[in-house]
Amino acid sequence: MTLVLVEIDAGGVIEVSRETLTFARSLGDLVDAVVVGDLGDAARDQLASYGVRTVHHATGEAFDAYAGAAWAAAVQAGLRASGATHLLAAGTPRGMEVLAHVAAREDVPMAANVLSAEGSDPIVVTRQVVGGAALEEMRLAQSPTVLTVAGHAVEPRPADAPGAADVVDLAVDVSEADLVARVVSTEEPEPDLSGGLRSARVVVGAGRGAGSADGFGELLELTELLDASLGVSRVVTSLGWRPHHEQVGQTGSRISPDLYIPCGISGAIQHWAGCSSAKNILAINTDPDAPMVTKATYAVIGDLHEVVPAINAEIRRRRAG
Template sequence: MILVLVETDAAGAVEVSRESLTFARDLSAAGGGVPIDAVVIGSMTDGLRQQLASYGVRTVHHAGSDDLAAFAGAAWAATVQAAREAAGSVVVMAAGTPRGNEVLAHVAARTGVAMAANVLSFSGLSPFVVTRQVVGGAALEEMRLDQRPAVFTVAGHAVEPSPAPTPGEATVVECRPALTEADLVARVVSTDEPEPDLSGSLKSARVVVGAGRGAGSADGFADILELTELLGASLGVSRVVTSLGWRPHHEQVGQTGSRISPDLYIPCGISGAIQHWAGCATAKNILAINTDPDAPMVTKATHAVIGDLHEVVPAISAEIRRRRG
């Protein structure tokens, strides 16, 4: 049996959790169709139950006690562990978010097994071997998970989220973990609202135009913003751009920013350091614009234009406008 920790927001299961459920179905099919259960901590609505059913979930283990109202990694791990024991799960999964990685690290420590973070795929079940991102996504590693339960998180955008051909029942059962005082020592006590994302939904954008140090200054984004608008794209920037105060942090792509998986990524004047590559490595096509033909982003790109972005980008925009009449 496979158990998936599902993170939620006001709209239901978040995208990366839906990706994890899709990954779980592939794993289930390889294992002969073993059931998939979900753990939900916090609010449980009928809309969420129906959504989980559409992704093939058999049973939803719901924990909604007051002690779990604020996130606490150890307490959430105790909840996942209680659900695992109730269901007899041999696989425990979550999305590779900061929260998912923290909770499953606790689960692995409590059960005395190894944990694989940021898994992209699996090959074979005996032995069970997974391929995962390491070094900020700059390299891939194969890891054998011989112990049970197999505990791992799924890298963001490793698969496309898709409903199951046959819905599950998604029967809701209450999960009441036996929490200790130690489980609640470290927990969230307050949160701040993030800055509004004026560039659109960067994480789900199908086209992203990126800008790095090559923009030159805070006033050097006019051409890039014009191209972004023409393409109906979202704007993403490198860490150096936000560190210099040229653009707000919510536009940052990378290990400490957003992880994107667009159909097309156009990084302009971005060298492609490991930290940035970790955020865009799953882009389906990359068109790099850079003056350095040996820049990591150029060498990894699907296509590249060697030149100054302040000359190349306006030329692209002009051609788009010409073709559109």
């Protein structure tokens, strides 16, 4: 029996939670979900389509604003109610924090950024470590098995047969200590082109090779043509050419797109830590020996200010034809 912490936004179940529900079905046929805060009919219907048997729902004043420890108390209540032996969440900031709290309270290990799982008693998982630069095999013998699933480890896929998704209210004992660290205000970010880097399917990357704050014209056009998100290296944000929320790397966003196009990025280990999970990498760089070029699926050796405009022109030509 597997319990999944599911995150909900205005559009319903977020994509990485749908991926985690798909992953959960590989561990067994019975899958329950725990949802904290607003649920909504659309999200419930999505949960049913992904085979969820029961939705353990925690609501109340304690959950009006996000508090990791309070969410952990709700997840623990869900564990008791469901009798689950496996606990999963997407590898989002909230998923990581909440499951870390739960694992500590249950006195069991937690495996983060898991890509696959096999067997039982113990479950053997393969997970990303060292910022995604290496893979580690880990055996989880204690119950409950607690793990977070790396973004895009699997494709989100509805179940062959929908679940009932019966909603059951959870009685959760939340202490004052659980609310010490909580969200007290939320501000909408300014519009930008990072476009949800963590979940983007295509990312165009820009590094020092852009040349200056004014050197992003062709890259922004490519981003728009591909309906992609823009990601940049640390040096770009350090120089003030682009805002920090667009940064990819160890101290920025970690991405797992189907295609990453790093332009003028050497590929230092700190940046590689943020993009190594990309399924395909097309590097554009003047240096054939740059780490990003040697690790890329494909590479174009040339100046991005010559190569990218040519790509843009070809895309426009094909679309016009």
